[in-house]
Amino acid sequence: MGRIHRLSAELANQIAAGEVVERPASVVKELVENAIDAGASRIAITIEQGGKRLIRVEDDGDGMSPEDAELALARHATSKIASAEDLAAILTHGFRGEALPAIASVSHFVLRTRAADAIAGTEIRVNAGTLASVREVAAPLGTSVEVADLFYGLPARRKFLKADGAETVQVSRTTTQLALAYPEIGFTLASGGRMLLQCPPVGSRRDRFFQLYGDRPDLVEVAKEAAGISVSGLVASLTDQGPKRGPQNVFVNRRIVKDRTIAHAIVEAFSVASVKERSPEVHLFVEMPPEEVDVNVHPTKAEVRFRNQSLVHEVVKRAISEALGKTSAPELQLQPPPPFQPAPSAPAFPGLIAGVFPSRWVPPTRADEAPFPSPSPAPAHGPGAVAASAAMPDAPWGLRPLIPLGQFRDTFIIAVDDEGISIIDQHVAHERVLFERVMERLTAGRLESQRLLEPLVLELPAAAHDVLLARQAELDRFGFELASFGGRSVRVAAVPALLSPDESIAALREMGEDLEGLNRGGTVGEGLQRIAALTACHAAVKANCPLTQEKMVHILDELRKTAYSSVCPHGRPVMLRLTRREVERNFQRI
Ligand SMILES: Nc1ncnc2c1ncn2[C@@H]1O[C@H](COP(=O)(O)OP(=O)(O)O)[C@@H](O)[C@H]1O
Ligand SMILES: [Mg+2]
Known part of the structure; x- marks a missing residue:
């Protein structure tokens, strides 16, 4: 008897969930990205107890047919890429077909969806990876996903979650970043019956920024285009006290990333001008042709790889330096x-x-x-x-x-x-x-x-x-x-x-x-x-x-x-x- 055997689908999904789903905020990110990929113009997020008790994401996007809805919960099922060539220039957030089955494997999961040409909607219930029911329901156009009791039955994973308040902050941060990247989409975030965020669709990133952060005269505008790379956004200006510590939101082709090259360019640009703060507030949007950046290098797609790393570094650094107006050496x-x-x-x-x-x-x-x-x-x-x-x-x-x-x-x-x-x-x-x-x-x-x-x-x-x-x-x-x-x-x-x-x-x-x-x-x-x-x-x-x-x-x-x-x-x-x-x-x- 051989000792090797195939993992069950549930177990495989739970393992995948370990990579993709870390906490409520990562569930929110995956679900909202799906909604964005589905062309939603409004996305409503609801959480209870920091998302531990409930996460609900509703959108008015394309929705799914009954067949697609069932397939969506199968591992490696995606509508977003079909061939290896598609991987080279990904325009959507998703492409691996892993998020929905992974999330469904570690929660009480309910998917409700209706496509534009369908009269009836579909509801699918999954409990810890086991299909519980599929039925026809009345549903508005679009998709709603409910994730209840995240990591139930998995005390080891639940133990790593923080207090409700801290998880709420994380969800709010993730939502803010997503909202910043998509001003044309309306976002709401409610927690425990309280509205935390309310951003109707707007025409520009500037307006969205104002919705989220209010008037910020302490930030300066960045705008640079060079070598096919565009860098825009707002960064902390230099005051006598030096730039203040603040959030660092960095987007590459509208994808929130944590990238060392860009982080380093930010530090360098600021350190030429001031030593005061190593983590100054930045909201940076870097755009480049999709084939110039590989997004398929990290489970949660938080990291990316640039084809020309030093070029990105240089353009970002110059963009910020110019914005700070202090490019000459002291x-x-x-x-x-x-x-x-x-x-x-x-x-x-x-x-x-x-x-x-x-x-x-x-x-x-x-x-x-x-x-x-x-x-x-x-x-x-x-x-x-x-x-x-x-x-x-x-x-x-x-x-x-x-x-x-x-x-x-x-x-x-x-x-x-x-x-x-x-x-x-x-x-x-x-x-x-x-x-x-x-x-x-x-x-x-x-x-x-x-x-x-x-x-x-x-x-x-x-x-x-x-x-x-x-x-x-x-x-x-x-x-x-x-x-x-x-x-x-x-x-x-x-x-x-x-x-x-x-x-x-x-x-x-x-x-x-x-x-x-x-x-x-x-x-x-x-x-x-x-x-x-x-x-x-x-x-x-x-x-x-x-x-x-x-x-x-x-x-x-x-x-x-x-x-x-x-x-x-x-x-x-x-x-x-x-x-x-x-x-x-x-x-x-x-
Ligand atoms: N909110 C949604 N609206 C429409 N379709 C969706 C939505 N969420 C998921 N889907 C469909 O389900 C598929 C699987 O989703 P997911 O597991 O997140 O994988 P991926 O996003 O990588 O394709 C998607 O490719 C998409 O076709
Ligand atoms: Mg997805």
Whole structure:
């Protein structure tokens, strides 16, 4: 004897009912959808005890012949589709022929119906899936279905129903949604003899909305058509308090759906404009060709599948964004990173004044290393970087390598790391890097010098002339070799290796002026510092200067070794930092 046997029709129906019929509201939905499919212009819903005791749905639609009425209660009997092709573009709510037999299998069920061309109507009674009677009755045109004692004899299922009040709310919500989708159909909902909803047929969705929700100046209208998809309806507007939490009624081709793609598009559209409410009130009607959406993916047809999901997402999102009138991104706020250098007015290298370099300035380890590496990428983790990171435990964004993306106006390097976006002033950054390098070199002795083929003669203001000659020894450490050339002229025989002859001259002129202020009281250390700053400034890349990728990488790598010093030797900021947090906050992602 085999162990497999066919389930009885009743049992099969009860199992189906478990999928289709969850609670009174789902019965109401199935019955009302049948009435809509039958072309009803008025649908009257009556419930008792939240629908647990009784659900009655009456319509003035096409009705059924006696034969059809009996067939309607058989499983998989439907008048709405005939072939597999029909499934591809379903225009009706029903198509599976499951609802009536399923509902009848878990209740005391009465169907009364009369078609337009029939004199008499048909009444069929079913008790928990067992046919009790079929008889001819006098009946108005259309169909009436009564579902009494839902889940009687099924305590396990009845147990899951909520209190009468809560079930009534659900029925009312479902009815409201159906009424919203079909303004041309009149709806009434009565519960325990009380009229909960009364919507005569109207000419527009707007009028229906008013019947259901009253005047709602807090909602804005959505209207968009793109790529064969139309999106209309009303959504919460943005007030100072942000949109309020509210019902989310989403319809696709007049079918109420819970769809993740659309839900996500709603959240995104609102989150661009406001972070306040993740579940704002929306009443959205999405229409598209029926073949673009598969409704046959869920037992209660609450979920659908779009052929082009991302397109639907985009159109819905844009529709709402446009309605909210806030499509442009909010202005991002740039904040300079918290400085960890001394205030700009303070000496940049206080240790130098005391004759001692701060411990983080580590002289280069390889004596033969060129003082200023060529633009070829420098190793990111030089000994200097290690020392710097050890000495900078409070560096706000650690010492992550910055990845240069490009330049803005040939002046600023845009760079990113995992924790933020940095805008780096290329000149100031390079200046900072060179300054530290120069200071490092000085601790080891002197900078590399290049002898000029033709000595340069420089005419200077008298004071500057005297000052430069007075600082000859210091300038010599940088690689400058000067001598008086009579009057106010100086003769320059050699310059620092990192400066071009032109830049050397410009630097010397500025040094003449700059050092003048130090003339009497300035220490040797201060003098060196000023010379270093000006040397670095003239050796650094300029603003309005296109940089190769390698050069940018080099500057950022070098900058990293200075623990991302936040100000240049003259106190100007090196970079502006847009933290990940700030970016996410502005895009409403947190
Ligand atoms: N209110 C109604 N008016 C007219 N015909 C109806 C009505 N309700 C159901 N029917 C008929 O009964 C059939 C079965 O209904 P149902 O079990 O809900 O399956 P489906 O709606 O998927 O076809 C329908 O195809 C329709 O022909
Ligand atoms: Mg149906």
